[in-house]
Amino acid sequence: MADKYEGEFYCVKCKAKRHAVGDIVVSKNGTRMAKGKCPECGTNLNRILGKA
Numbered sequence: 001m002a003d004k005y006e007g008e009f010y011c012v013k014c015k016a017k018r019h020a021v022g023d024i025v026v027s028k029n030g031t032r033m034a035k036g037k038c039p040e041c042g043t044n045l046n047r048i049l050g051k052a
Ligand SMILES: [Zn+2]
Pocket: 011, 012, 013, 014, 015, 018, 038, 039, 040, 041, 042, 043
């Protein structure tokens, strides 16, 4: 079961902060990232959450 992150992402296309829900993924170097989608324009959003 994937963890979910809900909160603020920065959308580079809208140049604004968006509230979204995304899946938490852990990269190879152990950094947790949230991957979501902008509710306004559909652009993929990434947010670095820090080390797991
Ligand atoms: Zn957007």
